[in-house]
Amino acid sequence: xxxxxxxxxxxxxxxxxxxxxxxxxxxxxxxxxxxxxxxxxxxxxxxxxxxxxxxxxxxxxxxxxxxxxxxxxxxxxxxxxxxxxxxxxxxxxxxxxxxxxxxxxxxxxxxxxxxxxxxxxxxxxxxxxxxxxxxxxxxxxxxxxxxxxxxxxxxxxxxxxxxxxxxxxxxxxxxxxxxxxxxxxxxxxxxxxxxxxxxxxxxxxxxxxxxxxxxxxxxxxxxxxxxxxxxxxxxxxxxxxxxxxxxxxxxxxxxxxxxxxxxxxxxxxxxxxxxxxxxxxxxxxxxxxxxxxxxxxxxxxxxxxxxxx
Amino acid sequence: xxxxxxxxxxxxxxxxxxxxxxxxxxxxxxxxxxxxxxxxxxxxxxxxxxxxxxxxxxxxxxxxxxxxxxxxxxxxxxxxxxxxxxxxxxxxxxxxxxxxxxxxxxxxxxxxxxxxxxxxxxxxxxxxxxxxxxxxxxxxxxxxxxxxxxxxxxxxxxxxxxxxxxxxxxxx
Numbered sequence: 030x031x032x033x034x035x036x037x038x039x040x041x042x043x044x045x046x047x048x049x050x051x052x053x054x055x056x057x058x059x060x061x062x063x064x065x066x067x068x069x070x071x072x073x074x075x076x077x078x079x080x081x082x083x084x085x086x087x088x089x090x091x092x093x094x095x096x097x098x099x100x101x102x103x104x105x106x107x108x109x110x111x112x113x114x115x116x117x118x119x120x121x122x123x124x125x126x127x128x129x130x131x132x133x134x135x136x137x138x139x140x141x142x143x144x145x146x147x148x149x150x151x152x153x154x155x156x157x158x159x160x161x162x163x164x165x166x167x168x169x170x171x172x173x174x175x176x177x178x179x180x181x182x183x184x185x186x187x188x189x190x191x192x193x194x195x196x197x198x199x200x201x202x203x204x205x206x207x208x209x210x211x212x213x214x215x216x217x218x219x220x221x222x223x224x225x226x227x228x229x230x231x232x233x234x235x236x237x238x239x240x241x242x243x244x245x246x247x248x249x250x251x252x253x254x255x256x257x258x259x260x261x262x263x264x265x266x267x268x269x270x271x272x273x274x275x276x277x278x279x280x281x282x283x284x285x286x287x288x289x290x291x292x293x294x295x296x297x298x299x300x301x302x303x304x305x306x307x308x309x310x311x312x313x314x315x316x317x318x319x320x321x322x323x324x325x326x327x328x329x330x331x332x333x334x335x336x337x338x
Numbered sequence: 339x340x341x342x343x344x345x346x347x348x349x350x351x352x353x354x355x356x357x358x359x360x361x362x363x364x365x366x367x368x369x370x371x372x373x374x375x376x377x378x379x380x381x382x383x384x385x386x387x388x389x390x391x392x393x394x395x396x397x398x399x400x401x402x403x404x405x406x407x408x409x410x411x412x413x414x415x416x417x418x419x420x421x422x423x424x425x426x427x428x429x430x431x432x433x434x435x436x437x438x439x440x441x442x443x444x445x446x447x448x449x450x451x452x453x454x455x456x457x458x459x460x461x462x463x464x465x466x467x468x469x470x471x472x473x474x475x476x477x478x479x480x481x482x483x484x485x486x487x488x489x490x491x492x493x494x495x496x497x498x499x500x501x502x503x504x505x506x507x508x509x510x
Contacts, residue, residue, distance in 0.1 A: 111446070115493060137453045140445055140463045151446065155493045158450040162490065174493060192454030197475045200452075200487065207450060207490055219454060266455035266462035 031168070031214070034131035034186035035103035035336070036075035039309075040215065040244045044334050045302065046309030048105065048217065048246060049073035049321055051097065053088035062093045066100035068318045072325045074333055075132055077217070077311070080107040083265075084144025091121060095128045104130055105188065109138030114154035115163065115174050122164055126183030134188040134217065135160040139266055158204075158211050161189050165212025189213040191245075193230035194223060194269035202233040208243075215244040217311040220261075223269045224300045231304050240306030247301040250313040251320050252290035255279055291320055291327075298328045339385065339405070351379050366397045376400060388424030388432060388439055395437020401481055404432040409498060428498030434486050436477035441494075443470035449491040 030037060039046045049069045054061040069076055076097060080090035094104035106125050108118060125133065137157040141149045155163065163174045164187050171182040189208040195201060205216065221227045227247065234240050252258045255278045262270035274293065281289045294312075301307050310330075314320045325331055340350050352375040356368050369376065376382065381401035384391045387408040395402040409428045425442040431449065432439060441447045445463045452471030455462025459472040478484050496502040 137446060137448065139455070142463050153446045153448070154496065156446070156448045156450050157453075158490060159493050163493075190454060195452065195454045195456050196458060196469070197452070197456075197472055200475050203484075203488055204450070204452075207488065211490055267457065 032131045032184040032186045033129075034075065036105070036132055037186045037214070038336050039074045039334050042334065042336075045330070046075075046244070046246060047073045047325060047330050047333065048075045048077060048309065048311045049318070050077045050079065050311070050313040050315065051093065051102075051104075051318065052079050052082065052316060053090065053093040055085065055087050057088065059096050062088075062096040063100055065318045066097045066102050069321055070101050071333060072322050072331070073312065074309075075103040075105050077105045077107055077134060077313075080109050080136070081112060081138070081144070083139050084111065084141045084146065084149075086145060091125050091128070091130070094125070094130050098128070098130060103132065105132035105134050106130055107134045107136060108160065109136045110153055110155055110157060110160055111138030111141060111151050114152050118155070118160060119163065119167065119173055122167055122183050122185070123179075126185060131184070132186045132188065133164060134190065135164060135213075136190055143266070157189060158207050161187055161208055161213050162211040169212070186214050187212055188215045188217060190219070191216045192219040192267045193221075193227050194219055195267050198230075201230065202237060202239070205234065205239055205243075206237060209239055213243055215246060215308075217246045218248045219267050219269075220248040220250045220313060221297055221301060222274050223271050224297060226269060227301065228304055231306050235306050240308075244308040245306060246309040246311040247304075247307050248311045248313060249294055249297050249301065250315065251287075251294035251317065251324060252278060253287050253317055254283075254290075255286060258290075287320075291324055294320075294324055295327050298324070298330075339383075343383075351375060362393050362396055365393045369394070369397060387426070388430055388442070389422075391430075391432050392423045392437055392439055395432070395477070399480070401483065402432070402437040404430045404437075406430065407498070410500075426500055427494075427496075429495045431491070431494075434489075434491060435474045436481055436483060436486070438470060438474045438477055440470050440474065443473075449494060 051065045078090045078093045090107045094106045097104040135157050141147055141151045166172050167183055171178050191205050258275050258278055261268050278286050278289055298310055340353055343350050354372055376398050381403055383403045383405050384394050385405040391404040407428050407430045408424055408426045410426050423439055423442050427441050440451055444451055445461050452469055456469040459469055461467035461469045478486055
């Protein structure tokens, strides 16, 4: 065990892991975090707190994680390279570890043009793969990126993202290999709606033996409306939403769509669970945290493993 | 330079001075006279700013090495669009990307790209912007150098660039 992370324990125990997601508010309201945390607690092994997702200003992930930890969650801080240089990133790693947060997901970050401050200067001092290595060296070598040593190192379970639906398709697995080589402990993928393509990607992953070196969690998400599905298809970077998904949702009445969107999610969980090399799921019920308990239960994923402290 | 390279055990099969290498049509025309030598070489060393290196890389089907770190174009930006390909970052990495610059041409100036937003050869920022990492991948595949993409490129030295370095020092 490299850290005190609950997620790490679940994965090390060989259990199928479930992570959830919590979006912080576009305000200073901590109650939103507490409310969402209470819904998710006990239904997932760890919870991602997004960091300025789609470049929209929200409460910082590390702060929301700290509140989430008070509510009994095992939070996963998300850090993007869009907004912070290597100095700020390493400073935040120290602070996050000092707050007792155990997990970090290292991301490049959606371009600032997607958000509500498109005129902001994008930093991108380092990229996600370099960030993974920076955090790994801080943890395992006790060294900063400049080479200097630190007295007390951060113990973070390191995650990275992977997108089986981006291009060049033939290179995506090679890029995953770079993240593994840089030190990623776990991977969360972009939301899977195109299960065939995901299965194809997983085969390439297995061919390289990467599933044995890093734990891969398949991204899944329920869909609330046909509009939401179309939005994801057209406007969210890196998404692959097949027409069959839109058709399925259009095939039921408007009131029935959320129910069907949850069923769709459960179906996909069933399918990805059977793919060799998938170590868990990352359930992103974006702004719909209430759906998580129902989905996790219906997918047969309760109760979540508990370990003695 | 020829002597320096030969002292280090490199076989230099030829050298030529070509005026203005930043326009691809012009460059293609001028390099035609050296078609044989270029074909016979394993690689080409280009001693120009980054724009020149990229234009040569675009018109010859050979591995191209950048010989200089471009600190500044000194105000001598040419009129051709190819001149926009060099951001004068002072820490040239064209060696690792098949002669295509991700600092100037990637919206996030990634060194280990592409990001997860690259789809259909387009950048997530704008469908009119090609994903340069797709272009780099295609170029390296053509040159048989895809292994270059497997290595982790370490964080960049921005202190010599226009973005971070002191501007006055650079030009004096």
